[in-house]
Amino acid sequence: MPHQRFPKIEILSIQPHEIRFVLSDTDTSMANTLRRIMISEVPTLAIDLVEFADNSTVLNDEYIAHRVGLLPIRYQAPDSLRGGDCSGAFLNHRECMCYERCARCSVEFELDVNFDQVAPTRPEAEQDLPLTVTSRDLKSNNDCVSPAHFLNTEEQDNAHDAGISIVKIGPGQHLKLKAVARMGISKEHAKWCPVAVATYRFWPIIEINEEACAQLTLEQKQELVDVCPDRILELDEVTGHIVVAEHAVETATFTEDLKCHQTAMKKKPEDDDFVKVTPSEDKFIFCVEGTGAIDAEEIMTSSLNVLKNRLNYLAQEVENLKDM
Numbered sequence: 001m002p003h004q005r006f007p008k009i010e011i012l013s014i015q016p017h018e019i020r021f022v023l024s025d026t027d028t029s030m031a032n033t034l035r036r037i038m039i040s041e042v043p044t045l046a047i048d049l050v051e052f053a054d055n056s057t058v059l060n061d062e063y064i065a066h067r068v069g070l071l072p073i074r075y076q077a078p079d080s081l082r083g084g085d086c087s088g089a090f091l092n093h094r095e096c097m098c099y100e101r102c103a104r105c106s107v108e109f110e111l112d113v114n115f116d117q118v119a120p121t122r123p124e125a126e127q128d129l130p131l132t133v134t135s136r137d138l139k140s141n142n143d144c145v146s147p148a149h150f151l152n153t154e155e156q157d158n159a160h161d162a163g164i165s166i167v168k169i170g171p172g173q174h175l176k177l178k179a180v181a182r183m184g185i186s187k188e189h190a191k192w193c194p195v196a197v198a199t200y201r202f203w204p205i206i207e208i209n210e211e212a213c214a215q216l217t218l219e220q221k222q223e224l225v226d227v228c229p230d231r232i233l234e235l236d237e238v239t240g241h242i243v244v245a246e247h248a249v250e251t252a253t254f255t256e257d258l259k260c261h262q263t264a265m266k267k268k269p270e271d272d273d274f275v276k277v278t279p280s281e282d283k284f285i286f287c288v289e290g291t292g293a294i295d296a297e298e299i300m301t302s303s304l305n306v307l308k309n310r311l312n313y314l315a316q317e318v319e320n321l322k323d324m
Helices: 028-040 061-069 115-121 153-158 218-227 257-265 296-323
Strands: 008-014 018-024 044-055 073-075 106-114 131-134 145-147 165-169 174-184 195-208 233-235 242-244 275-290
Touching (some): 018 028, 028 195, 028 275, 044 061, 044 073, 061 174, 106 131, 218 233, 257 275
């Protein structure tokens, strides 16, 4: 009978746009499954249809439609301040029973910016300068849904525009369009991808052979510390012992520099290594950064829900086969 595992998650750091956590007591297949679900199967909203009424800008309709389609669309439940999972509030438009679209499967946006109308409202020194049309000019018919203009408050404070730039317009130019956002997953198109980064790496197991290190001089110990490009070792100034650096787990990259240098320092090739760094087979460090459509914590919990539903479906299908 295979070894039964009980996976655990330990949060290292959490922010609205980024989460770092440790997944343990599992294997690579489960870690990679979770990563792939985050990338391709967490449902989000994205603009899927754009209808132009007027476009006299320098960009053609297709180019602007592509830019608008890639804007991250954020859903916030009425009782929440976080970007959340939209699967409970919306249906996939292919599953909806409506004729074309309705409030249950889509959200409509309108954008209408005319340079000649906006210019008189700007400061006199800026009236002749090009006007940037941004995501903030998109008006939603659903109070819970809006474009994610910035990833976080720091980005908002440093930004020169009011949101994500779509196009710049000048005197006599006008852009008017209607856009429809629908729910989907990134497996269908990348515009529904909720993450900008979703990676994991193996937890490093750093073993220091105290008996072998005791035979080294301070200069040799310092050489071992300095040869690591990721700075996972330190030399204790009081005891003179080699110790693991405070942030070694976060910086270890399993380079060959340390192993090669140790081989040259050994008296015999068969002697044990002074320091051994090996990747754990059941512990992984995840780093997930969202696009702004969904908070990072919600991405993690949504991916776990998708995985649970898939496993439940598989279990049910297996039971059905047994009954046949």
